[in-house]
Amino acid sequence: GAGVSQSPSNKVTEKGKDVELRCDPISGHTALYWYRQSLGQGLEFLIYFQGNSAPDKSGLPSDRFSAERTGGSVSTLTIQRTQQEDSAVYLCASSLLTGGVYGYTFGSGTRLTVV
Amino acid sequence: KQEVTQIPAALSVPEGENLVLNCSFTDSAIYNLQWFRQDPGKGLTSLLLIQSSQREQTSGRLNASLDKSSGRSTLYIAASQPGDSATYLCAANTGNQFYFGTGTSLTVIP
Numbered sequence: 001g002a003g004v005s006q007s008p009s010n011k012v013t014e015k016g017k018d019v020e021l022r023c024d025p026i027s028g029h030t031a032l033y034w035y036r037q038s039l040g041q042g043l044e045f046l047i048y049f050q051g052n053s054a055p056d057k058s059g060l061p062s063d064r065f066s067a068e069r070t071g072g073s074v075s076t077l078t079i080q081r082t083q084q085e086d087s088a089v090y091l092c093a094s095s096l097l098t099g100g101v102y103g104y105t106f107g108s109g110t111r112l113t114v115v
Numbered sequence: 116k117q118e119v120t121q122i123p124a125a126l127s128v129p130e131g132e133n134l135v136l137n138c139s140f141t142d143s144a145i146y147n148l149q150w151f152r153q154d155p156g157k158g159l160t161s162l163l164l165i166q167s168s169q170r171e172q173t174s175g176r177l178n179a180s181l182d183k184s185s186g187r188s189t190l191y192i193a194a195s196q197p198g199d200s201a202t203y204l205c206a207a208n209t210g211n212q213f214y215f216g217t218g219t220s221l222t223v224i225p
């Protein structure tokens with residue numbers, strides 16, 4: 001596609017429910033990243049996919065968070081048993097090559113609110 | 116771990132003024148540095164990308180410089196306009212991920 005597409009744009013969920021956030025990167029981009037931006041905070045790295053390599057999960061805050069990338073394209077970030085502190089904007093970015101040689105392109109994000 | 120700092124945290128200027136936003140990073144072993152703009156409730160829009168071998172990049176009224184040895188980058192905005200009001204983020208790329216500063220919130224007063 002022309003840009004990085006994320007869905008849904010907004011999600012309100014009850015505490016304890018599971019949620020899935022979707023990211024469709026730019027076609028041909030081999031690297032995909034998930035970041036989280038909490039209110040008034042900077043961007044927090046969550047996970048990084050590069051081609052068929054094992055993902056870098058070092059930023060996932062707890063085992064309630066997981067992500068997968070199917071066929072080297074679309075990625076889904078899953079949060080199980082959501083907590084109020086999970087409320088944030090979840091941003092996805094893709095990059096043409098490893099190491100972000102050509103920089104990142106971001107999607108417009110999913111605003112998650114846990115009530 | 117790379118630490119990225121942006122100063123000032125907030126800036127308010129009258130329309131037409133030239134301004135400089137500052138970004139500093141602790142680990143000079145970066146591949147590149149990228150400046151982004153974020154409007155309220157929106158994602159990040161890339162403004163400029165400077166590779167580690169470059170000293171500066173220009174796009175329209177924007178000019179970004181990079182001094183790896185001192186761990187600094189600046190974003191210069193010429194003849195500011197109200198439409199430039201947004202949060203500006205810099206991000207230093209060390210390979211597997213970009214490390215972001217917390218941003219400078221810019222308000223340009225008409």
